[in-house]
Amino acid sequence: xxxxxxxxxxxxxxxxxxxxxxxxxxxxxxxxxxxxxxxxxxxxxxxxxxxxxxxxxxxxxxxxxxxxxxxxxxxxxxxxxxxxxxxxxxxxxxxxxxxxxxxxxxxxxxxxxxxxxxxxxxxxxxxxxxxxxxxxxxxxxxxxxxxxxxxxxxxxxxxxxxxxxxxxxxxxxxxxxxxxxxxxxxxxxxxxxxxxxxxxxxxxxxxxxxxxxxxxxxxxxxxxxxxxxxxxxxxxxxxxxxxxxxxxxxxxxxxxxxxxxxxxxxxxxxxxxxxxxxxxxxxxxxxxxxxxxxxxxxxxxxxxxxxxxxxxxxxxxxxxxxxxxxxxxxxxxxxxxxxxxxxxxxxxxxxxxxxxxxxxxxxxxxxxxxxxxxxxxxxxxxxxxxxxxxxxxxxxxxxxxxxxxxxxxxxxxxxxxxxxxxxxxxxxxxxxxxxxxxxxxxxxxxxxxxxxxxxx
Amino acid sequence: xxxxxxxxxxxxxxxxxxxxxxxxxxxxxxxxxxxxxxxxxxxxxxxxxxxxxxxxxxxxxxxxxxxxxxxxxxxxxxxxxxxxxxxxxxxxxxxxxxxxxxxxxxxxxxxxxxxxxxxxxxxxxxxxx
Numbered sequence: 001x002x003x004x005x006x007x008x009x010x011x012x013x014x015x016x017x018x019x020x021x022x023x024x025x026x027x028x029x030x031x032x033x034x035x036x037x038x039x040x041x042x043x044x045x046x047x048x049x050x051x052x053x054x055x056x057x058x059x060x061x062x063x064x065x066x067x068x069x070x071x072x073x074x075x076x077x078x079x080x081x082x083x084x085x086x087x088x089x090x091x092x093x094x095x096x097x098x099x100x101x102x103x104x105x106x107x108x109x110x111x112x113x114x115x116x117x118x119x120x121x122x123x124x125x126x127x128x129x130x131x132x133x134x135x136x137x138x139x140x141x142x143x144x145x146x147x148x149x150x151x152x153x154x155x156x157x158x159x160x161x162x163x164x165x166x167x168x169x170x171x172x173x174x175x176x177x178x179x180x181x182x183x184x185x186x187x188x189x190x191x192x193x194x195x196x197x198x199x200x201x202x203x204x205x206x207x208x209x210x211x212x213x214x215x216x217x218x219x220x221x222x223x224x225x226x227x228x229x230x231x232x233x234x235x236x237x238x239x240x241x242x243x244x245x246x247x248x249x250x251x252x253x254x255x256x257x258x259x260x261x262x263x264x265x266x267x268x269x270x271x272x273x274x275x276x277x278x279x280x281x282x283x284x285x286x287x288x289x290x291x292x293x294x295x296x297x298x299x300x301x302x303x304x305x306x307x308x309x310x311x312x313x314x315x316x317x318x319x320x321x322x323x324x325x326x327x328x329x330x331x332x333x334x335x336x337x338x339x340x341x342x343x344x345x346x347x348x349x350x351x352x353x354x355x356x357x358x359x360x361x362x363x364x365x366x367x368x369x370x371x372x373x374x375x376x377x378x379x380x381x382x383x384x385x386x387x388x389x390x391x392x393x394x395x396x397x398x399x400x401x402x403x404x405x406x407x408x409x410x411x412x413x414x415x416x417x418x419x420x421x422x423x424x425x426x427x428x429x430x431x432x433x434x435x436x437x438x439x440x441x442x443x444x445x446x447x448x449x450x451x452x453x454x455x456x
Numbered sequence: 457x458x459x460x461x462x463x464x465x466x467x468x469x470x471x472x473x474x475x476x477x478x479x480x481x482x483x484x485x486x487x488x489x490x491x492x493x494x495x496x497x498x499x500x501x502x503x504x505x506x507x508x509x510x511x512x513x514x515x516x517x518x519x520x521x522x523x524x525x526x527x528x529x530x531x532x533x534x535x536x537x538x539x540x541x542x543x544x545x546x547x548x549x550x551x552x553x554x555x556x557x558x559x560x561x562x563x564x565x566x567x568x569x570x571x572x573x574x575x576x577x578x579x580x581x582x583x584x585x
Contacts (some may be wrong), residue, residue: 062494119515143497144527145519150495152515155548 012207015200022196026189033182040178043104044171050100051164053093058157060090061120065150068128072135080132090120109163116156123149230257232265233331234380236447238418240426242390243440252279253388253442256287258294263332266294269386269444270324271343279440282322285314290326300326300339301360301373308341308364308371321365325357325386334378334448339371344404345392347411348376349383354408383418383447385411390441391425394433402432418445479539480554480574487558487577489532496530500570504543504555507571511546511553526565534558536577537569544573 067083070076094117101110127146130137230237237257252272259265268290272279289310293303303326311322325346327338340346342363348355361371378384393401402410410428414421422443429441481487489498501507506524513521537559542552554574560566 065494140527141522144499144522144525147491147493147495147497147499147527148515148519148522150493151499152518154493155546158548 011203015196015203019193019196019200022189022193026186026193029185029189030182033178033185036178037175037182040171040175044168044175046100046104047164047168047171050097050104051161051168053097053100054157054160054164057090057093057097060086060093061153064090064120064124064128065146068131072131075135083128083132087124104167106163106167109160109167112156112160112163116153116160119149119153119156123153230259230265232257232259232329232446233263234334234449235265235329235331236418236449238420238422238443238445238447240419240422240443241441242426242430252283253390253440254283254287255386255442255444256291257444257446258291260294260298260328263330264298265329265331266291267327267329267336267338267384267386267444267446268325269343269346269388269442270322271388271390271440271442272322273320282315282320286311286322286324290324294326294328298328298337299373300328300337301371304339304341304361304364304371308368311365312368315365317365321363323363323389327384329384329446334380334382335375336378336384337373337375339373341371343388345387345389345407347385347387347408348378349385349411350379351381354385354412356404356408378448380448380450383411383421383445385421385425386442386444386446387425388440388442390439391429391443393439394429394441396432397434402429416447418447421445421447479541479556480577481536481539481556481558481579483536483538485536486580487534487536487556488580489528489534489558489572489576490530490578491576497527498530498532498572498576499525500528500558500560500565500568500572501525502570504540504557504571507555507573508544511544511549511573526568526570528560528563528565532563533561533580534572534577535561539574541574 063086064083067079067086071079071083094113097113098110101107101113123146127142127149130142239255241253241255254268254270254272256268257265258268268287270283270286270290272282272286286307290303290307293306297303297306304324307324322341323343324341325338325343326341327336329336338346338357339361340357340359341361342359344356344359346357348357357376358374360374362369387407391402392404392407395401407425410425411421414424422445425443426441489500490496491498499510501510502524506521510518510521510525535558536556538557540555540557543555544553546553556572556574556577557569558572558577559569
């Protein structure tokens with residue numbers, strides 16, 4: 001039982017971690033795909049640029065030939081200048097394409113371009129050069145050679161064009177493949193994420209169901225363990241309880257008012273170290289054990305001593321201890337005999353102010369020490385206010401505890417009647433500590449009344 | 457002997473029919489010559505074998521074959537004498553091209569019969585009566 005909350009928290013944290021890791025993988029995968037696609041698009045753009053430059057190269061080659069033809073027909077030097085300009089443009093463009101082919105490691109296309117360049121260079125030497133030098137000597141054999149160059153250059157360009165188109169198509173296929181893969185991977189991660197989310201939901205539902213079951217059990221326990229408002233002669237009894245455990249309305253605080261006889265009543269309030277269901281179960285042990293001892297022993301010190309022995313043997317947990325106030329109230333004489341085992345949050349409101357009742361022994365479950373009892377005579381109108389440290393140690397936003405003095409001030413200006421006073425103290429504690437208390441808080445108030453005004 | 461000769465003649469005629477079924481030109485078609493390479497002039501070859509070799513050869517080998525070709529200007533008129541479909545293959549052709557035997561009708565080489573590539577041949581539409 002003790003390990004369950006830890007296991008639940010660990011499980012929730014693990015599931016959350018899985019979800020976060022899955023999400024991180026999905027996001028990382030998306031970024032990786034984006035990078036890959038960007039890289040592919042960049043390379044594809046390079047290839048397309050090379051394709052356009054190749055067409056430009058072909059245009060420059062034709063410019064060279066047309067300029068030569070223009071010069072042969074007109075002998076106008078303008079065409080020679082145009083020819084030289086086309087030659088320079090051709091060489092620059094060819095170098096640019098070579099760079100792209102080298103970067104993309106398209107060795108076959110690079111060789112084809114090299115061959116194309118050699119043919120063009122040879123054409124300039126063997127065809128264009130002689131014609132520029134001797135424009136009148138236009139020989140048939142030279143024309144045939146020109147045709148030969150034209151045919152082979154056309155072939156070379158076609159081969160390069162095909163290689164580049166093939167590479168471009170390969171990039172398109174690669175891009176498509178990457179997009180498909182990215183879609184599949186994303187779908188996979190969405191599926192994983194969705195499955196984890198469903199598992200997480202199932203897990204949470206299971207936890208909620210367990211919590212609900214626990215709540216039901218504890219509510220049953222609560223009804224069984226908590227004292228009902230038992231009417232006492234000449235007394236007005238009020239009580240309030242607030243558990244520090246968020247979802248469970250029971251905890252480690254217990255109070256009890258039990259009529260031992262027609263005139264005597266047992267008054268008990270105790271605070272067990274710890275909170276929650278485990279502590280709540282112990283409250284039953286305490287409550288009924290104190291009742292059974294009190295039926296035999298009327299001295300509160302003896303009750304505490306006997307309980308201390310029994311508790312140490314029964315529980316056997318050195319880290320578990322109990323602070324307890326036990327009082328036996330004579331409702332006829334208004335005499336209160338009490339013993340306080342380390343429980344200092346018991347107050348008495350009288351006409352002239354509020355006082356804190358003394359501690360008469362150490363907390364229970366720690367050591368075998370003697371306990372003492374004290375006796376005080378009460379007056380009608382006096383109110384006993386028994387609380388646990390959930391009131392005195394409640395902290396404000398600055399972290400300052402209320403303390404016994406602060407509690408006495410609250411009690412002094414609180415409502416006259418028992419139940420409104422108990423409710424008021426719990427409300428004040430909640431107001432000071434925020435909506436959630438850090439410790440259980442139990443309040444038992446007993447106001448002594450005039451004998452004629454009380455129905456028993 | 458007579459029967460064998462007849463059978464061979466029939467077989468040859470059938471083969472020739474099949475060979476020229478989907479050719480660029482048929483016997484008697486009027487055509488003009490025009491090249492689709494950068495230089496629109498057309499090389500016409502003295503044999504269809506050299507035509508095929510030229511398109512499959514390396515540059516140097518092709519250059520060595522040039523004396524067997526004559527260059528005719530673009531637009532030279534000719535008549536189709538024969539056609540052999542898918543005869544010329546080249547590393548750069550996606551499909552084999554036809555070898556077309558033509559009779560040149562114009563220019564200094566008028567009256568010569570030579571071989572040209574199918575893609576260098578353009579049919580001349582006969583005017584309607």
